[in-house]
Amino acid sequence: MTTLQPCLPRPGHQSFWHLESALTDGWRRARALGVPVLVSRSERVPAIDPLHAFAGAAGRGLRRVFWEHKDRETGHRLALAGIGAAYTLLSEPENPFAAAAAEWRSLCATALIDAPDPGLGVGPILLGGFRFDRYVPPTALWAGFPNSSLVLPILTVTSVDGEHWLTTSLMVGPETDTARLAADTHALREHVFQGAARYAGEIYSVDARPATMVAPSLPADHSRRPRPTLLHDALPDTEWERLVGEAARDIRQGNLAKVVLAREVALTRPGCPFDPGAVLARLRATFPDACLFAVAPADGAAGNPVFLGASPERLVSLAGGVVATSCLAGSIGRGTTAAEDDALGARLLGSAKDQVEHSLVARMLREQLGPLCDSLEIGETPELVRLANVQHLHTPIHGALRARSDGTVPCILDLVATLHPTPAVGGYPRHAALDLIRRRERLDRGWYAGPLGWLDRHGEGEFAVAIRSALLRGSEARLFAGCGIVGDSDPHSEYLESRLKLRAMLGALTGSA
DSSP states (O other): OEEEOOOOOOOOHHHHHHHHHHHHHHHHHHHHHTSOEEEEEEEEOSOOOHHHHHHHTTTSSOOEEEEEEEOTTTOOEEEEEEESOSEEEOOOSSOHHHHHHHHHHHHHHTOEEEOOSSOTTOSSEEEEEEOSOTTSOOOGGGTTOOSEEEEEOSEEEEEETTEEEEEEEEEEOTTOOHHHHHHHHHHHHHHHHHHHHHHTTTOEEEOSSTTOBOOOOOOGGGOOOOOOOEEEESSOHHHHHHHHHHHHHHHHTTSOSEEEEEEEEEEEOTTOOOOHHHHHHHHHHHOTTSEEEEEEOOBTBTTOOEEEEEESOEEEEEETTEEEEEEEEEEEEOOSSHHHHHHHHHHHHTOHHHHHHHHHHHHHHHHHHGGGEEEEEEOSSOEEEEOSSEEEEEEEEEEEEOOOTTSOOOOHHHHHHHHSSOTTTSEESHHHHHHHHHHHOOSOOTTTTSEEEEEETTSOEEEEEOOSEEEEETTEEEEEEEEEEOTTOOHHHHHHHHHHHHHHHHHHHHTOO
16 A cells, blocks of 8 residues: 655646636636536546545535445446535426436536546536435425435546546636636635545555555544444334335235335434544445445535435446446345355345345336337346345346437436336336335435436436435434335345345444444
8 A cells, every 4th residue: 555645736826827717718608608608627636535525625615425436347436526516406397307417418518628538527527316206295304405406516526547636617607707716716626625635634545556545544533432322213113014014915915016115213422423424434445336425415404414325226327328227136134154145145046035026126127228228238147246244136237328319319317217216216116116105104215215426518427326325414313224025025024124234324323334
C-alpha cells in the first residue's frame, strides 16, 4: 500500500481563468438564447477518495450524493461524490422517469461541456433516486426525500479505475455575474477538498495498484467502542408473520404469484449520532462488490437525514448501448466453515420455493426487456452469489438496446421506468402485488427499494435497487428488509430471513461489521 499526502488542487490563476472564460462563453450563449445555459468542465486532480469528499462536506448546507460500484464481471470500479446542486429535476407527474429524461436532454442540448468523451462518470451527470411507490402518500419519516430527485452537482468528484477527476457544473443565465460565480465556485472547491483531507485524517490511502481503492482508516473520533443501542420493531414479529401468512394464502388462492413484504426496524443510540461516512467505510470493507450509495438532502431538513446502503442488486446499467441487469432472488445464510457454506449453497440451489421465486423475477425481466432489445442473453440456470452474510440465487442478463422507429435510442431512465419495481422487491404480477403491499404492509417504504443511481449526458449510467439500506437522522436509524412471499412460504422462516438481511446494516451501524 502506498500512502500519499493529500495534494489539493487549489484555485490557481490558470484554473480560475479557464473556469471564468467558460462561464463567459456560457453567458453569451444564455443571452443569445434567452434562457440559462449549463456550463460544465472536467479536469484531472490528484488522488482523492469520493467517500472522503462526501463525508468531509457535511454540515455546510450542501446536498450530497455518493455512489460506488465494482462490476463483478468486468472489475470496473466507479466512485462518485456529488456536492451541491447546480440544477435539480423534481419530477412529480404521472411518469417522472420520462419527464426527467426529456428535461435532461433539453438541458444538455444547449450546454457548453468540456469533458472527455466517452468518459464513464466524468462530465455533467445526474445523481439521485426515486420513491418506491409514488402513489403512497409520504409520511414525516421521509421528509427531505420527494417522489423523485435527480441533481446535477456543482462539483462531482470521480474515481474511475484509478483515475481521478473533478467536474464543475454551473447554470449561467443572461444576468449572471460570471466573475462572482467563478470565485464562489473556487471557494467551494477549496472547501470540499480540505474537508476531504480533514475527514481522511490528512492522509489518503490507495492500493499500489492504481485501479483499486481500499477502505479509508477511520479517524480517532469514529472509534468502535461499544455503545448502548435500542432496537425496536415497527410492527411486532407476530403481527408481521400474520401478514406473511395472509399473503401466502392469497397466492395459493391464485390472486397473484409472489409479493415482497418489508419490515422496518428502529435502531437508537442515545446521545451518539451516527456518522454516515464511517458507516459507508464499514460497508465498503465488508461488501466490496455491492453498490454503495448515500443521499443527503441539503442540511436543514429535519434531523439532517442521510439515506445510505450497500445494495447487492443492480436494477440496470447502460453503457455503449449494452443493457445489463440481473435476477437476484432467493436467499440463505453463510456457513462458518467451507463445508457448511457449500451445504447451505446447495440447499438454496435445490430449494423449490426459492427457485420459483427466482424464476418469476427472470420471467418478468425477459418480458419487459425483450421488446427493447435486438438480442437478450439470459443464463439458463441460476448461480450462487456469496456476500459477507448471505448467499443469493443470481442470473446475469445482457441485451443490445434497440433504437426506436424514429432513430432515437432509449436512455437509462426509460429502462428504469420499464423495470421498476421488479418482482424481487415488489412481486408478480406487478399491479396485484403493489395493491397488496399498499393495503397490508403498513409502513412507508419511502426510497427503500426504489431506483437510485446516476446517468450521464448521453443518457447512459447505472441504477441500483436501494435495499440493504437505512435512513439515518441523528442518533436514530430506520432499517428495512424485505422477503419474497410465495404460496408455500413459512411465516417464521421469512421472519428469520429478514433478520439475516438486516445484519449487514446493523453491523455497519454499530461498528461490529
